[in-house]
Amino acid sequence: MPAHFRVKVDPNLCKSCELCIAVCPKKIMVISDQKNDLGFRLALCTDHSACTGCMACALVCPDVAIEIIRTE
Amino acid sequence: MSEKIIFTRTEGLKPAATTYCPGCGHGVAHRILAEAVAEAKALERTVAVAPVGCAVYGYDYWNFDTTEAAHGRTPAVATAIKRVLPDRLVICYQGDGDMASIGMAEIVHAANRGEKFTVIFINNANYGMTGGQMAPTTLIGQKTATTPYGRTSEEAGYPMKMAEFLAQLPGVKYAARGALHKPGLIRTAKSYIKRAFEIQEAKAGFSIVELLSICPANWGLSPLESVQKLEELMLPIYPLGLIKDEGPKKEGA
Amino acid sequence: MSQIVFAKGNEAMAEAAILAGCRYYFGYPITPQNEVPAYMSRRMPEVNGVFLQAESEVAAINMVFGAAVTGVRAMTSSSSPGISLKQEGISYMAGCELPGVIVNVVRGGPGLGSIAPAQSDYWQSTRGGGHGDYRTIVLAPHTVQELVELTMDAFDLADFYRNPVLILSDGLLGQMMESVVMPDPQERRKTGWLAGRELPPKTWALTGAKGRAPQLIRSLLMAPGELESHNLHLAEKYAAIEKNDAQAEIIGDPNPEIVLAAYGSSARLAKGALEILKAQGIRAALFRPITLWPFPTQALAKLAVKADRFLVVEMSMGQFIEDVQLAVAREKSLKQVRIELLARPGGGIPLPEEIAGRAREVLA
Numbered sequence A: 001m002p003a004h005f006r007v008k009v010d011p012n013l014c015k016s017c018e019l020c021i022a023v024c025p026k027k028i029m030v031i032s033d034q035k036n037d038l039g040f041r042l043a044l045c046t047d048h049s050a051c052t053g054c055m056a057c058a059l060v061c062p063d064v065a066i067e068i069i070r071t072e
Numbered sequence B: 001m002s003e004k005i006i007f008t009r010t011e012g013l014k015p016a017a018t019t020y021c022p023g024c025g026h027g028v029a030h031r032i033l034a035e036a037v038a039e040a041k042a043l044e045r046t047v048a049v050a051p052v053g054c055a056v057y058g059y060d061y062w063n064f065d066t067t068e069a070a071h072g073r074t075p076a077v078a079t080a081i082k083r084v085l086p087d088r089l090v091i092c093y094q095g096d097g098d099m100a101s102i103g104m105a106e107i108v109h110a111a112n113r114g115e116k117f118t119v120i121f122i123n124n125a126n127y128g129m130t131g132g133q134m135a136p137t138t139l140i141g142q143k144t145a146t147t148p149y150g151r152t153s154e155e156a157g158y159p160m161k162m163a164e165f166l167a168q169l170p171g172v173k174y175a176a177r178g179a180l181h182k183p184g185l186i187r188t189a190k191s192y193i194k195r196a197f198e199i200q201e202a203k204a205g206f207s208i209v210e211l212l213s214i215c216p217a218n219w220g221l222s223p224l225e226s227v228q229k230l231e232e233l234m235l236p237i238y239p240l241g242l243i244k245d246e247g248p249k250k251e252g253a
Numbered sequence C: 001m002s003q004i005v006f007a008k009g010n011e012a013m014a015e016a017a018i019l020a021g022c023r024y025y026f027g028y029p030i031t032p033q034n035e036v037p038a039y040m041s042r043r044m045p046e047v048n049g050v051f052l053q054a055e056s057e058v059a060a061i062n063m064v065f066g067a068a069v070t071g072v073r074a075m076t077s078s079s080s081p082g083i084s085l086k087q088e089g090i091s092y093m094a095g096c097e098l099p100g101v102i103v104n105v106v107r108g109g110p111g112l113g114s115i116a117p118a119q120s121d122y123w124q125s126t127r128g129g130g131h132g133d134y135r136t137i138v139l140a141p142h143t144v145q146e147l148v149e150l151t152m153d154a155f156d157l158a159d160f161y162r163n164p165v166l167i168l169s170d171g172l173l174g175q176m177m178e179s180v181v182m183p184d185p186q187e188r189r190k191t192g193w194l195a196g197r198e199l200p201p202k203t204w205a206l207t208g209a210k211g212r213a214p215q216l217i218r219s220l221l222m223a224p225g226e227l228e229s230h231n232l233h234l235a236e237k238y239a240a241i242e243k244n245d246a247q248a249e250i251i252g253d254p255n256p257e258i259v260l261a262a263y264g265s266s267a268r269l270a271k272g273a274l275e276i277l278k279a280q281g282i283r284a285a286l287f288r289p290i291t292l293w294p295f296p297t298q299a300l301a302k303l304a305v306k307a308d309r310f311l312v313v314e315m316s317m318g319q320f321i322e323d324v325q326l327a328v329a330r331e332k333s334l335k336q337v338r339i340e341l342l343a344r345p346g347g348g349i350p351l352p353e354e355i356a357g358r359a360r361e362v363l364a
């Protein structure tokens, strides 16, 4: 079975800067309508099945809000 | 079926949200610095110096001992810490106002003495904390709070290239410039920091890693627009790459 | 074991610092304290210490800050213009509650002034000098012997209170050769100023977070109320210093008709004046503060119960006299007393005859 990946955005940390969206090669990161306590709209992965686990989003995130989980 | 977390917060960072503005480069710089300290297994023997500037709050985020220093005197404070504790990993974190303006004497002399600590230098082309004034690194033509018509060389001189400038000093054994806005560049920047630590641990001399950073709030741009501006305007003036490595050769290299 | 040596004030002071366990010295050349860095550059390597000629006084005080952060004993010395440059760093040390010793071998000012001895940094020393609500302990020796002893005490006081301590020397003391008994620092700890007081362990020092949570040292306190409570905590500490550590020497006639008030080199000269006055049948006493901050207000106020004529002798233009007035005013209305000033600013030296002459005028 091929590996699957999950992009987990910590709602307490995301500041909606959109840097993850720009660097995602699969264009599956978006800004959602959901807001956190600070009033920032949260980044969200729309299609985990397309995620390749490249970690680009996590690497550019200035707030270390992204965790990547690999499932096999 | 097995689950494995392949990217998560390093133990080098406390589990705290930063107060930095959205997109601010200090966040990525803090993270790769903290990862490098953790990977060097040095969390318990690091003493860092946080500058006056936005990154003064570094001590709220880094999971190692940290002291504040007066504005620009960061290298003087780091000098004494390293002289007292030669076996600790000493990190001197500075902004461009802190280093290249008010603290120019301290950085030049610490570098020239070959002080054996590592400087992480954040070049965001302005003073962040005080509201986006001109820094010595501000680009020609760049509008800031104190260059409302754009910086001119006639009035304010030229952008200071600190990494190249310091690299000329014999006490400096390592100088490199990286950036923080793209995954590949971030990986490279982290490899510079790790190499700088090797130079420090080998007691070879002074090491500096300059990191180009966006400052969206003070540049008056969105984070994505800021990335574009950095690539378009900063990269030609501040070329990325290794500038000097006179440390001991790496194993197998 | 005590040891008798014949030494210049500046060098004796430097050796006293080493005996007190100071192994980190950071300085920058300026007359009349150049013997200190020169001596330290010779001696520190012999005792496995660090001498570093800093790029400026600004760098030097921030190196003291950095060394203090790690919990070791560190010092710097300079003279007036250099001490002006150190003020921001001293304020940071006070704010961060870091111990350290700063020696000012005072010369005349303002500006570049002269290299002659002076006492014109009294306000700068006792009123903070830098920014913010803070205090530095200020010690004012009047002989080389006392300079040596107070230098040892300075390190203990700094560690005990986690506070910078300033030693106010001057060109006379620094350049003077005298024979001194170098006290045994252990003995002095047991029997001297801080006898009976334990120095607290430096659990706050940064040496790497081994076996404990990471620590931080800072003076930036931005949360609402945070700085106010920190400053109140500092104020409590300062109140304790004022209560426990104000020191003065009072000599001369126990029922004086006139009190001479002087510190440091002026006091040494005033002692000569006391002898002259005594020979002339005048009942005079000398009030000599050893700590300029905390000012020994009580000791002076007690004298003010007995006397109502005062002659303040200072090598500055009326700075020290303000503290004398404030202390006397605790006992008597300033309208009932006569407090006169003998000021010799800008390198002038008040000789005993001059002081005695002025004292007789004040009594007339």
Ligand SMILES: Cc1ncc(C[n+]2csc(CCOP(=O)(O)OP(=O)(O)O)c2C)c(N)n1
Pocket (backbone or CB within 6 Å): B052, B053, B054, B055, B071, B094, B095, B096, B097, B098, B099, B122, B124, B126, B127, B128, B129, B130, B135
């Ligand atoms: C002696 C002194 N002068 C000025 C300031 C005000 N100040 C605080 S931060 C700063 C500039 C910081 O800019 P930089 O070093 O570029 O760091 P950044 O905030 O951009 O990360 C200044 C001028 C100060 N705190 N102390």
